[in-house]
Amino acid sequence: MDRRSLIRALGGAIVAAAALPKLAWAAWSSNAMKAGESTAAMNELFGTADVVASAEVKLKAPEIAENGAVVPLEVSTDMPAEQIAIFVDKNPSPLVMTATMGAGATGLVKTRVRMGESSNVVAVVKSGGKLYSASQEVKVTIGGCGG
Amino acid sequence: MAKTIRGKAKAKNGLVDVKLLMKHPMETGLRKDKDGNPIEAHFIQTVEATANGNTVFSAQFNTSVSKDPYLAFSFSGADKGDVLNIAWIDNKGETDSADVAIK
DSSP: OOHHHHHHHHHHHHHHHHHSSOSOOOOOOHHHHHOSSHHHHHHHHHSOOOEEEOTTEEEEOOSEEEETTOEEEEEEESSOOSEEEEEETTSSSOEEEEEEEOTTBOSEEEEEEOOSSSEEEEEEEEETTEEEEEEEEEEEEEOSSOO | OOSOEEEEEEEETTEEEEEEEEOOOOBOSOOBOTTSOBOOOBOEEEEEEEETTEEEEEEEEOTTBOSSOEEEEEESSOOTTOEEEEEEEETTSOEEEEEEEBO
């Protein structure tokens, strides 16, 4: 390959790489997401279900959710959080979401979730390699998983 | 997929507060159509937020995150004028990404 065609080939490769939206995605935690029960989901996600209830974990959830399709939840902590996960015990797959705190992220996640029926909601914070939780019962008037 | 991501990122007291809305059906796979046929699951699986070359926050969603997912978080290490890139990928491999200016 002469110099000119080499440069052309390299240029093409750079353009192709720049056009890709993203090179690598972290693997989705399929086993934990598909687990049918909260303890099993925690074991899959964290390798343990050894969770200590802690007042350092704050879970903001409505006591009564009229519409189970959109239940606003907020999890926060002042502990240095590595990961925050949310479980709805009575959903077919309890693990709703898990967030990983990257560079500089504070211990905060807000989102909206679906609840099929009234259930205990558990927020788990991983801090210093240990798991801490807060939980709250949320009453659902109309289930949000459709039928 | 284009323009599914709407976001706001505000710098205040050394922290950037981020609020995101992503337009997506978030089909659970549990619903049925009028004729009783199951509707295929179609949902965002992973969301990543990158600023100044660092992944500042990432999340994995299950089918139980509400339709048109809302996500809020905050982080330090960026300021007004910086750009926060948000990207998602769903279970069908569809993706979208958008730059959100930090204000």
